[in-house]
Amino acid sequence: MMSFKLWRSTAVLAITLLVAGCSSNTSTENSSAENSGANTSKTTEVSVTQAADEVKDEVKEDYRIVSTTVATTQFFDLLDLDLVGIPTSVKELPKRYDGITKIGNPMTPNMEVVKSLDPTEVFSVTTLEYDLAPVFKNAAIKSTFLDFTSLAKMNAAILDIGKRYNREEKAQTIVDGYNAKVEEIKQKVAGKPQPTVLILLGVPGSYLVATENSYIGDLVRLVGGKNIVQGEDVEYLASNTEYLQQSNPDVILRAAHGMPEEVVKMFDQEFQENDIWKHFNAVQQGRVYDLPEELFPTTANMAVAEALDAMVDMLYAD
Structure with a gap:
């Protein structure tokens, strides 16, 4: 029985968003005039509330x-x-x-x-x-x-910062657009066989295996793919090519980090010189794809819609 040894890398750290608040204290003096009735008090209260809101907005806009x-x-x-x-x-x-x-x-x-x-x-x-x-x-x-390690977490960050910096409407529009794209993709791939996927993250001189907790792993999950590495709580793991070959993925995705051209050459050399890769079904079927870094960085970016479309084309190629 072959052992599956994958060494853990750095754990994903939780997002910390420090919420800045502002408050204002106001006091009013009672008038001694007999004609100062309920309408005057109500007007005073509205004016105080508006003033407080204006101060709050000014504080939110005072940023560097x-x-x-x-x-x-x-x-x-x-x-x-x-x-x-x-x-x-x-x-x-x-x-x-x-x-x-x-x-x-x-x-x-x-x-x-x-x-x-x-x-x-x-x-x-x-x-x-x-x-x-x-x-x-x-x-x-x-x-x-x-935290940009998944689309859901990025959306949460967008909404939070939008709230803090008076951009709530813009933030909601952005998030709604991403969510609509995900729903469109789900309908597009509904009923299709679920492809199994191996994601390799290359850095100059070596490569790691990306789990579902990585951003690219999250994109694979969103378009209906199944990562061959399951049950891990970190983003990346060191690889054991013999175990990976036993998993025999339908698709292999190769992502480059840092120096893309150098990493692609490294991957090409590895796949040519290490005999084990020729036994992978994905290699035999020509379903090995190099991911463009502008669409598939290590953390989420604003090109989510384009990345999802590109991922569908790779995972469900005819």
Whole structure:
């Protein structure tokens, strides 16, 4: 009996969203005039409530946000929120942030630059929280790590930030659009045989197996596919090719992280030189797909609809 040894990697960290509130205290003095009746009191109460709401709105709009990843930057663009800092990336960022100060790599932001921007809040993603939370804490900078490891969690983050920054209507519209797309996909694949899927995440020099708890694993689940790795509570695991071959998936998806061209070459070499891969049904049937990083990054981004359509085409190819 062949053993299935998959070493656990970093556990998925829970999302922490710090809710900022504001309050106002008001006091009124009673008038001694006999003609100050109920109507006057009611008018005064309405005026006080309106004033409090105006102060609350002003506080919500008084922000200086630094976004440290491409996904969070796209996210704030959709919510029509201004930023004072954005990540340094070869990827194209929303045009509205042209000229905004760049704060460095998402994994190692330049803290001197970040501090110089005097941010009210810095945003990253939970997959980087373990490394970055202590850095922001030591710098006395308020940080929030958005959980983009699944569409449902990203939707929850969108709604939460929309509520906090006076963008509730925009946030709800975005989430409704994603949910409608998922329903469309479910109807499209209804009744079709469920394909089994192996997801490989390549980094320069090695690769991991993605579980259902990864973003790409979540997309596979949403379009009706079945990940061959079940029952795990982490995003990625080290691989055992002999066990994977026994699982014999219908489809193999190869995702690249970091340096896509180099990773694809690594995958090609691995599949050519390691004899075991030729025994996979997916390889024999030509159902091995390299996922474009702009649609299939390691965390969710705003191209969810396009990614779902592309995933359906791969998993249900004729």
